[in-house]
Amino acid sequence: DAGVIQSPRHEVTEMGQEVTLRCKPISGHDYLFWYRQTMMRGLELLIYFNNNVPIDDSGMPEDRFSAKMPNASFSTLKIQPSEPRDSAVYFCASSARAGPTEAFFGQGTRLTVV
């Protein structure tokens, strides 16, 4: 398996534009997580899915953020409209099952909003 695949690797957009980040989890993994990484706040969990269903979105910072998982092999994180303070590295991760288990991270998407 190629691991968790995220696209794009880098995204530069203007304030007010819509941004869509994409993730393909490891095949067979039932859990998918979206994290945001900044210098100030470190790694923060935004939302996670179990079997394509959002379970906990309490980490989503504002209504401008939304996430979907239309099927087991694809998820999106959308920011609309984007703001400069959304600039960060966004990671997608997946894990195989419930309980203490390894979360596998993608390479991340570095988002810059100017």
Added chain:
Amino acid sequence: GENVEQHPSTLSVQEGDSAVIKCTYSDSASNYFPWYKQELGKGPQLIIDIRSNVGEKKDQRIAVTLNKTAKHFSLHITETQPEDSAVYFCAASTGGGGADGLTFGKGTHLIIQP
């Protein structure tokens, strides 16, 4: 919710010496404590983890200790090598472990001096 504190934020050691990174957590229900290593431009990768029913775990040059009473856990790297240079994150998770998502510390930038 869970709060994880990590120290130090930067650690510089001579090649061949040992490095110790310490974390504390707040939620006594936490039962899974992984450590991740993040190299530049990559996503975090699990290097070792420990569950709450174990006090210590070792894997070659890496060891982790857990003190549930004091709610702290530590990463020990012996005989450090240049490839150990990276940012290390501790994390804690309650109940469902990976299924609940991880609460991360702010990270330690480990620098191995030649």
